[in-house]
Amino acid sequence: MLRVYNTLTKTKEPFETVEPGRVGMYLCGPTVYKPSHIGHMVGPVIFDAIKRYLVYSGYQVTWVVNITDVDDKLINESNARGMPMAKLAEEMTADYMRNITAMGVDAIDHFPRCTATMPEIIRFAQDLIDKGFAYAAKGDVYFDVSKDKDYGKLSRRELEAMQGEGGGMAERKRNAADFALWKSAKPGEPAWDSPWGPGRPGWHIECSAMSKKILGETFDIHGGGLDLVFPHHENEIAQSECCHGRPMARYWMHNGLMQASDEVGKLGGRSTKPMEGDLAAQEAGKISKSKGSAPFSELLKRFPAEAIRFFLLSTHYRRPIDYSEARIAEVQTGMETFYRFLKRFERISGESFYALDAPRTRKASDFGPGDGPLLQAVVAEREKFLEAMDDDFNTGGGIASLFDLVRLLNKYADDEKLEDPAKREPAKLHQLKRGTQVFKEIAGALGLFRKPVEEKSTVADDGLTAKLMSLLIELRAEARKKKDFAAADRIRNGLAEIGVILEDRPSGTEWSAK
RNA sequence: GGCGCUGUAGCCAAGUGGCUAAGGCAGCGGAUUGCAAAUCCGCCACCGUGGGUUCGACUCCCACCAGCGCCUCCA
Incomplete structure (x- = not known):
């Protein structure tokens, strides 16, 4: 209700x-x-x-x-x-x-x-x-x-x-x-x-x-x-x-x-303080009057749009929001958890999260009993989400369910060792997929994770980068095999310095540009 | 002066008359890893102050303190 x-x-x-x-x-x-x-x-x-x-x-x-x-x-x-x-x-x-x-x-x-x-x-x-x-x-x-x-x-x-x-x-x-x-x-x-x-x-x-x-x-x-x-x-x-x-x-x-809490000073009530010519203070406070209310298009250059959206939805809509770039950056860090999970899902299942079919209405999302412990927990989390949103659109509470859901799914992938291709039994992949569909379903109800974030192209990709990276990864794999960790670490640290992160997994080493 | 809102951990932020007070960021342990990264597990709040109501309040009422909004064509 x-x-x-x-x-x-x-x-x-x-x-x-x-x-x-x-x-x-x-x-x-x-x-x-x-x-x-x-x-x-x-x-x-x-x-x-x-x-x-x-x-x-x-x-x-x-x-x-x-x-x-x-x-x-x-x-x-x-x-x-x-x-x-x-x-x-x-x-x-x-x-x-x-x-x-x-x-x-x-x-x-x-x-x-x-x-x-x-x-x-x-x-x-x-x-x-x-x-x-x-x-x-x-x-x-x-x-x-x-x-x-x-x-x-x-x-x-x-x-x-x-x-x-x-x-x-x-x-x-x-x-x-x-x-x-x-x-x-x-x-x-x-x-x-x-x-x-x-x-x-x-x-x-x-x-x-x-x-x-x-x-x-x-x-x-x-x-x-x-x-x-x-x-x-x-x-x-x-x-x-x-x-x-x-x-x-x-x-x-x-x-x-x-x-704009951290960019401007305090603003007293009009009648309580005479505001003796303190124009700056008068201009402060509400952001629309603040001099720091830069065009939004500028902010979009510095932060991903989805992080800003997430930030706005993380507080209940009736509460005032304290704006600061530090806060958006914090939210952005938190969102990495989701993007990493989405990649993980794709790595394990071989399916694209964004192309995944998910229920569009709460009616369409019915789970029968006996779907196993993972999905039982997922459904319970979904209930929590609905309860929060049904209560005057408590998006902040709903977002907590998003985090909990991803933790559930990550834990399942950990427990079942799904990073190891040999352990990927169809029944288990199916469980993971159904759980991920529920995640997509409720995220979609908030308008989150609907489209892939644009990869920032730090390099003009003519395929050369990918080839060089696979060569480096191969060399490092050989070094690790020979227990030459000094060489292996040198490659990884050297790449880290130029903003490339290597992650070792059972299925191989992956790289990403920061 | 009038009408109204808010005060929860280092920071942000949900929530409830009584079960272990969500979640995130930061931090600290541990599992995992050759070491990392990521992930998972665990730890970290006497809920602004003082009263009152109640068997029992962080949650209800009153007062106070602090911050804020509107009363001026700001979304």
Whole structure:
């Protein structure tokens, strides 16, 4: 039984969808005005794993991630660069797509763009005016929060306490907390025609319009970063629920934010410390404001994408993540265990792990009783994994099962001496294979180990390297036979110095470039 | 000031009202190995502090301390 934490109720609730067997999921995507940084990857990676797990659990899932391609920040940035907003948005969208694809996020079904949803957005705003929840004022349109009795229910705020947007818009609003559905364009700004004159959508309306367009008036999961609870999601709820008279989403899921813990200093609460001109500290803390928030593409050059994905999934999604490169490097070390096992499996079985058939759904993965001690243990481990994931997508707990599973499989290969080709009885290989299939099955539910990591080609391989290596290995084998260990070790140590590791096994010596 | 989150081993990080408190990194023993590498086995936590509830709390409640988020169009 899957249980999901709902920000709306602040409890874990049993997961029940609007339509049996189907899930509609909306994740607030990026405003494409700058290259994405690692913080932008948190939501996509987590919700990618969530979608995979839901699909694995038998649901048919439609996942929508919006692209905000009109917005004040975009206008500012395009002015600063002297580049048309549309071109800037296009470039930054491409950057975002490259990054999430590298992270293995390829299960998003729709990427609606704000600029391509104008008719629906305008109609939505008009609907709200018609129903008395919004009003036009000098080319702007505002949502009237005083008309919404439920306003504040997501973030649990009292209306009185809200300050609202400041600036020149304030005097056109009836209440300080009213927010813009439509903003009139200043001369030279990108604009779309509307019943209220040329302008652009407010920040929140696009998500209401797009989610309605693709997922309907009530859908199952609405996700985003914790920072979006207020005002963004609060306002989306206000718009959609006032417009439709029914709940917008059943489950509101919010991921913790990434923090650059070791690169920046401490950041005190705003009211507790006056922050006397300490801009650096103000810029610190949350990574999106941090100066150290380098483009994600840079990070990808230094670490394998899968290690970053693993890192993001190793913490529970609702907790903040402390980001540091040292941590990613640590995770990378840990992952070697898996890659080594995958190679070991291929060496022993002669089959490719990545080509291995594995169950795609938990239903399809049934083991009968009497499958032997190894598979009994494997199935028990799989149960632990499912239990963790069923509990609000506890990927951190699930990853522990991955490690335990590999240990089980390694131990079996050790105990049965499967490195020795003579000991590879078909029945034993079969056991190992079934166990490995389960590993692949649950790793796949997290979106891990789906594709071979690209071999970094440190040498232009024309076959020469391989030939030289086999010659060296042969020479060393002869030396070892003659108990000339000095010579053997000299070869191994010498190769180690230039980054080539030799490993002796019953089946022969293998080499790998570090 | 308002709303809220977090505090588990050297580091990261799951989890539970009572059985030996996951897993990873680092470290230390051992098996294996000619020696290594890899693998396996073992060791390494009185769960922020002080109270309370309870037969019993790390797990529930209160207070405090520390760190953090939002209340300002950040994912």
